[in-house]
Amino acid sequence: MTAVRVLFVTIPWRSHYHLVVSMGWALQAAGHEVRVASGPEITDAMTRSGLTAVPVGSDEPIMEKLEKLLDADVLGKVEELTEQGDLLVDMCENREEELTWQRLKWAYRMYKRTHAAMNDSMVEDLVEYCRWWKPDLVIWDYLSYAGAVAAAAVGAAHARMPIGLNAEARMRANYLRVRAQQPLEDREDPLEEWLGGLAEKYGASFSEELVTGQFTIDQMVGSLRLESDVPSVPIGYTPYNGPSVEPDWTRRDPSKRRVLATFGISLEQADWAQALSNEQLQGMLDGLADLDIELVVTLPEKIQKELKRVPDNTRMVEFVPLHVIIPSCSAVIHHGGIGPFLDSIAHELPQLMVGRVLPDIGERGPRLEQAGAGLWISGDDPGELSGERIRERVVRLLDEPSFREGAGRLRTELLAQPTPGEAVRELELLTSRYRSR
Known part of the structure; x- marks a missing residue:
């Protein structure tokens, strides 16, 4: 296949970035052009991995952005919900009786706020870069929705990389199921509102692909994975801990x-x-x-x-x-x-x-x-x-x-499971299938 351009996008969090590095190495070794984009606070981590960095967004540390969300109203709501507040940190709840509309609505309002805090400042720079560099495939860490928006804006194929089990996808399916049971006037969807607004700003429109990716690249052991309707490319695990010395x-x-x-x-x-x-x-x-x-x-x-x-x-x-x-x-x-x-x-x-x-x-x-x-x-x-x-x-x-x-x-x-290098051919085929530019 002719060389393609692949852009990796992660939120500025080192451990998230480390987990995409081996796939970047594999694509680059196969002759493809690779860039890695994230907030300026991890530019050093990106360049030291041997891949070419594209700093995007503000240089305000991500932890400061997240801490600003913990205002009195939010903390009061967490206290009010007591144990049910765990939907904010544990997305594995799957019991129908526990997934009430009230609980899901509030959780998704908070998901929107936290995801926006981690992603919003990157979007404009990413879209501008993608319009210039014209990637064929964007691979985004599971929290880095800015990558999905940028891909949609330029017609690139895009894949989501879950870090652990793809619990977010199952929770999203539960949210949409319970939402469909509500009266028409009470069917809010904070993620659609947020991602749809960003997509429209750059000439695209909302679809569930902005939440799930067009396909996933999954390094979890197969028998432990959660079922999903989204196509998946399994890969084996190649460790990368950043620059290090053997003591x-x-x-x-x-x-x-x-x-x-x-x-x-x-x-x-x-x-x-x-x-x-x-x-x-x-x-x-x-x-x-x-x-x-x-x-x-x-x-x-x-x-x-x-x-x-x-x-x-x-x-x-x-x-x-x-x-x-x-x-x-x-x-x-x-x-x-x-x-x-x-x-x-x-x-x-x-x-x-x-x-x-x-x-x-x-x-x-x-x-x-x-x-x-x-x-x-x-x-x-x-x-x-x-x-x-x-x-x-x-x-x-x-x-x-x-x-x-x-x-x-x-x-x-x-x-x-295939090594990242062995998975490259499948990624090439999926890029051709999903790329619309």
Whole structure:
């Protein structure tokens, strides 16, 4: 196929960008022209990945944009809805009796506000760039709707890349189903209003493709995925942790069983991104202190300094590349990030996921347990994340062979999925099918 132009779009969040890099490498290695676009705050991360960056939008940090949304009215509504406010952070609710119109309406009003805060400043620059560069395919991270709008404005094919399970697509289907049951005068759709307004500004119109993508590129293990009517291109997982160095201490086999505890690079940016509070982190360390293991914990220096005790069996580091450390481990504890989740599967390791930081975790946690490859503690009750409970789960993962066997089955499945390079031909065909320019 003649070389095509491919533009990747992500919100300015490093971990989201890292997950599209391997597909960018594959397309570039196949002879296609590749550009990566996001907010200026991650321009350095983009250029250091070896791909050509296109900074778009304002340089106001994304965390500041999101924090402005937490005004008194919003916080009051969250308190009013109490437990039902979890639709804002856990999009896996699928019980019909829980998905009331009142609850869904308010959640989608907030989705519109948060998505707009993350995307709006990028749209004009993206459209202007696309009108000049004329991409054939736009691939956008699952929260980066600015990419879908820009693609529609110039007639490019466009694909959405979910990070974990595609829970947003199922929630959207539920929203449209419940909306259709309401009186005509009460059928608001905040996402259609927002995306439709942006599309019309640039000569396009709203369709559900602006929400779902014309097709998806999905690196989740096939048996764990949610069903979807949107065409999907499966790919295997290729780790990328940003520029990194292999530390001296990782260059030899551990003398004891090694357990990694890692909770994501987002901890540097926001306290609310913590899966475990500082008190719960201390409880985890104390709970694992008497085990004959080497516990490696990655935490920002600021949080390390707030801990009262670090046991003798614990090595505390700010960062270590996951693909470097995980092969030497016997188990992994993490917050549900797709990096440690898929890296653990790729190396046949049992894993313990903790908390509800990520929107698909309410489905991915139970599916991991059903596959026999690990355990999940939701932390809905803060007491669930006690050091004693984490210790009990870690001991099971280390001592019960069935967990490694379950992880091995998922590993076989993951390795059978096409590599990003092997998926390029399918992307070329889909680009020809969906491109309208």
